[in-house]
Amino acid sequence: MATMTMLEAVRHTLHEEMARDERVMVLGQDVGTLGGVFRATEGLRDRFGAERVVDTPLSEGAIVGASLGLAWAGMVPVAEIQFLGFTHQAFHQVAGQLARIRARSGGRHGCQATLRAPFGGGVRAPELHSDSLEAQFAQCAGLKIAAPASAADAKGLLTAAIRDPDPVLVLEPLRGYRAIKDDVPEGEHIVPFGRAREVRGGDDCVIIAWSAMVQTCLRAALEVEEESGASIGVLDLRTLVPLDVEAIVAAAERTGRVVVAQEAPPTAGFASEVVATVQEEAFYALEAPIARVSGFDTPYPPAMLEERWVPDVSRVAAAVRRTLEARA
Amino acid sequence: MATMTMLEAVRHTLHEEMARDERVMVLGQDVGTLGGVFRATEGLRDRFGAERVVDTPLSEGAIVGASLGLAWAGMVPVAEIQFLGFTHQAFHQVAGQLARIRARSGGRHGCQATLRAPFGGGVRAPELHSDSLEAQFAQCAGLKIAAPASAADAKGLLTAAIRDPDPVLVLEPLRGYRAIKDDVPEGEHIVPFGRAREVRGGDDCVIIAWSAMVQTCLRAALEVEEESGASIGVLDLRTLVPLDVEAIVAAAERTGRVVVAQEAPPTAGFASEVVATVQEEAFYALEAPIARVSGFDTPYPPAMLEERWVPDVSRVAAAVRRTLEARA
C-alpha cells in the first residue's frame, strides 16, 4: 500500500501496464515530452520511448480512429483526450466506430482500446473543460465506461480497462486529480467492471453517485446523519457500463429511500438511468420518490458561477433530508 | 386541410417558410438538384435558386458549423443531415457550439438554425441509418428537440422550429416518411414546443412515446384494450426539449400506470428521463412500476435482425399487460 493522489495512481498504473505488456502504447496531445497537461503520463516517454508514447497532432478524431486500427494491428492503445469536452470532436469515431466494430465484424474482432479523459467541474477551468458527458457515451452500446472515485479505484479500474477486450472510456475527475488521495495497493490491482462499491452502509437512505460526486455525497451523508440520526449509505457505481444493477437494487430495497447525484444537467443525464432502474427493479420497496441532484439544464457556466451550478454538499444534503421527510 | 404523408408535409412546410421569409435557406448534401435523398427538399432549388438551396460538400461539421455563422449574419439556415447517425460527425458543433453560443454570448446572440434529420429503424436501411440518438442530444442544453409523429405535427413543429430563436433538431421518422399520412392544416400552422398531444385518453394505463413509436403504441393500446377492456391512453411528447412535464404528470396521476416506449437502447435512453420525471413528480399516484420498452443495449443490428430489435406492437402490448397486472 502506498498513499497516492488519483493523478499519481493513474501515472503509476500507466507505468506498470506499459512495463508489463509491450503492446501497450500511449498517444494523445502533449502526452510525450510534456508528460500530459496534468502530468498523468510523466516519465513514460523517457522510459518507453517515443514510438510507444506519442505526441499526436491536435486531432481527436484521428487519435480515436487510429486507436481502432492500432488495436486491430495488435497494439493496445491508451489514448488521452485532453478534456472530455473534446471527445465530441471524435464522437463519430467513438459511437459509430470503436463501440460498433465488434458487432460490425460479427463478433470476430473487437477493439481493445482505452480512452482516458479528465472531466467535471469545480476547478474554475475554461469553457468546455468541465462538462460531465457520461450519459452521451452511455448511449453508445459496445462501449464501457469507468468512473473511479478513489485513487485505489483509479488504478484498479484503469488496469481493468487497459486489459479489457472492449473499448473503455475512463473518466477521471479533474478536481479529484490532486484532491483525492488514498491507499493504493501495490502490484497488480484489478477492480472488475460492474461491481459497485459500498462506501458506507446505511439503512434509512442511500445516495448513489460516481466519480468526484462520491466525496460530496459522503460529506452530505455524514452531515445529515449527524443532525438527524438517520443512517445514510453511499454507493459508488464505479462503472456506468456495465452497471451493477444488483447492488443498486439491494441498496434501494434495504433503505426504501434513494438519492442519485450527478454533476451533469438533469435532462437525460445518467442519474435518470439509475432512477429508472431502481423504480423498475425495486418499486415495491420504495418509500419515497427517488430524488435526483444534478447540475442545471444549461451549459456549464463560466468560473464565477460554477459554485452555484455544480451540486455541492448542501444540495445533496437537502435532497437527502427531503427524501427522509417524504411520507411513505 | 389536405391529406399528406409526413414527407409531403415536410416539403410543403419548407416551401411555405422559404416563400414567407427570404432569410430562410436550405443547405445539406444532395438537397438541391436531387431534392434530397428522400425528396424532402424537392422543387426548392428551382423555385428559390441555388443561393438559397445549397448542395454542400460532404462535411457535416462544416454544414452545422457554418449554419451558426449564417444565423449570426441574419440568415435562417435549415440544414438537412442525411441521416441522424451522421450528426455524430458534427456532434462537437451541435453540442459545443450551436447549443452553447447563446450562453457564451451572455444571452446576447442565439442561433436561429434548424437541423433536420431522418432517423429510426424498420426500413432495412444500411448500418448507422437507423439509430435513435435523441437522448445524446437531449443532454446538449441549449438545443431544442422536436420529434413529430404525424404529418400535421411534422408541419406544425417544423414551422415552429424554423421560427424559433434557438437551435432546434427536428427528428423525422424514416419509416413514417411515407407510411404516416394524415390531415395537415393549410396556411400557417404552428405547434408550440413543450405541449404533448393526447393521442387517446385512457384511465387505466398511459403509454408515452414520440415519433414513429406513437403509432406502434397506439396499436398496442387498441390491442390490449380490446382483449382486456382496460382503458389505455397514448401520449405523444412531440418535443423532448422542452418536455411537457405537466401533461406527463397529469396522465400518470390519472392512470397510476405508465409505460414509456422508445426505439433507442435502454441504457441512458430518453425513456429513462421520462421515467425519472414521472416517479419524481407523480410518485404517490403510481400503482405499478413504470415500464420501459426499448431496443437493446447493442448497436442497431443488420437488416435481417431488425425486426427482433425494434420494439413492435407485441413488445409494447406485453409491457402494458405486465403493467396492468402488477399489484398496486
Next chain:
Amino acid sequence: MLRARRWSTRLFNLQRQGRMGTTAPIDGEEAAVVGSAAAMDPAVDWAVPQYREPVGLSRFGDRVLLHTILYHLGHPDAGAYPPDIHVFPTQISIAAQIPHAVGLAWGLRLRGEPGAVLCYFGDGATSEGDFYEAANLAGVVRAPVILLCVNNSWAISTPVRLQTAAGSIADKAAAAGIPGVRVDGNDVVAVREATAAARRRALAGEGPTLIEAVTYRMGPHTTADDPTRYVPPEELAAWAERDPIARLGTRLEQAGLWDDDRQRAAEEDADRRFDAAFDAAQATPLRDDVFIDTAYASPTPQLERQRRLLHDERSRGAG
C-alpha cells in the same frame, strides 16, 4: 474486373427482385478497385474499403464475395472475415475508415509486421474531417498506408466541382505533406503501377501516398438512386466510351490474349462462383439474438436480462 462487374450486376438484379438489400454498383470503377488491389500481397497487406469496393476485392480471398453478399442481405456475419482475410468490414460512415487504416498501418510497423494498408474512399469522402486528419497523422508518423481515392466524379448527386474548389483530389496531399498522384482510374495497368509504387514507398518506410484514381460511376449511386435526375447523359456517354473493361478487352484482343470464347468462359466462371457464394450466404445460419453476443466480448448482465426478456416476450407473443 469482369468478375467484379458481373457480381455487382448480379447483386443489383437480386435487389431488383427483392432478394437483397440496397447495393452500390461498381460499374465503371473496376479498374480503379481491381487494379489497385492487384498491387497488394493479400498475405501481409490489408484492404480497408468503403461500401462500393468489396465486390472488387477478391484478390484478398474468394471469401470476400461471400461476405459481400452477406452484407447486402443484411446478415450479421457480413463483417466476420476470418483472420486470414485481410479486409476490414464494410464502412458506411463516409471517411471514417481512413483513420482506421492509418492506425492499422502504423500498428503493423510498430509490431514489426511486413504489410502495407490500402484504404479506399470516394471523392465525397475527401470533404470529411476524418480524411484530412488521418492523412495528416499518417504523414507525421509515416504510416505505411496507401490512401486511394476512387474519384468517380459523384457523391450521390453532388459533382466533384461542388465538393471542392481544389484543382484535383491529388492536390489535397499537400495539406498532409505526402505525395499526391493522379492516375487514369480506367486504366487498370496504370492504377496497378501507381499502387505498386506507393506500396514500395510504404514498405521502405517512406510513408503514405495519396492516389487519386480518376474514373466515373456509370450506374446509380445505389439501387435506391435515380441518376437520371442529375447525371448529364452526354457526360455518361463520353465516359462509357472509356469503359475500363472494354478498354482492357480491346488491348488484350489486340495482343491476341482475349476473344469471345474466353469472355464467355470468364463470365460463366464468375456466375458459377457467384451462385456458389450466394448459396453459401443463404445457408449461413442466423441466430435471432446474435446481436446480444456481439456487442461486447461477453454480454453484460443487463444484456443477459434483455435476452431473457426478448425470449419471454417472443414466446408470449407466439403463444
Next chain:
Amino acid sequence: MLRARRWSTRLFNLQRQGRMGTTAPIDGEEAAVVGSAAAMDPAVDWAVPQYREPVGLSRFGDRVLLHTILYHLGHPDAGAYPPDIHVFPTQISIAAQIPHAVGLAWGLRLRGEPGAVLCYFGDGATSEGDFYEAANLAGVVRAPVILLCVNNSWAISTPVRLQTAAGSIADKAAAAGIPGVRVDGNDVVAVREATAAARRRALAGEGPTLIEAVTYRMGPHTTADDPTRYVPPEELAAWAERDPIARLGTRLEQAGLWDDDRQRAAEEDADRRFDAAFDAAQATPLRDDVFIDTAYASPTPQLERQRRLLHDERSRGAG
C-alpha cells in the same frame, strides 16, 4: 502592439496574484494579431478569434478589452459584445470557430452586406477536421473570409514539426483550392499588407485566402503551463531577437517617429485604459442564476423549476 503586450502582461500578473483565471499570453504574436486586425474595417468587417488574440483586437472597439478581462475573470457577460462590436465570443474548442467564420462571411454576402471576416486560429488548429472542412466549404461557396493562422510554432508542448509533415501551413490551402500565403508574422507591416490584399480579394468576390503568419510564442501556453519543460532555450532566444515590438520600435526610432518618451507615454496610456477596463469589469453586475436566462431565448418550464429549486436550496442552506 505595445498595448496588446502590456495588457496581456497585466492579465498575466493579475492571474499570478490570484485575481484572474487562466490567461494565454500574446507575447511575440502582437504583429500577427494587431497587424491583421489593422487591415480590417471594424464598421463592416468581423473578427472571429480563438482565445489568445482578443487582447490584441482593440481595433474592433475599446470594449474588446473589457470583454477580454471579463472572460478571464470567468464572468458570464464576457461574450456579450454589443451589436456594434463585430467580434465573436472567445473560442476554446480548437478550430471550432472556423466554420462559424465561413458561415458568417457567406451569410454576409447572401444578405448583401459589405463586410469580410477575419478568422484567427493557431498552428495546432490546422490539424482539426473543422479547419479543413471549413476551408474547403469556403472555397466552394467563395466566402469572403480570411483564414489567418497564427503559427506560433507551438500547440502547448507540440512543435509544428509534430503537427504536420506539410511543408508549411500555407501549403494546406491547396486542399481547399484557395490561395495560401506565408508571411513574416513578426513584421507588422507585412502582415497588414497580406491581410489587406486578402480582404480586397474577399470583397471582390474572389473568395477566401489562407494566410500563415509565421511567429513565435515567447511566453508559456497559458498561466498553467511550464514551457521550460519543452522549449529549447536557444530557439526562444533566437526568436526574442526578432521580437515584433522591438523590431517596429527600432524602425520607428530610425525614422524619428519613436523615442523613450513616447514609449513611456504609450505604456502609461495602455495602463490607464487597462485600469479603467478592469474597474469596469469588476463593477459589472453578476446575477447568480443568469445561466438559467441565457441557455435559451427564454427559459423552459423545467429551467424555471430548477431556478426555484436553486433558490429554495440556497435559502435553506443559508438558513
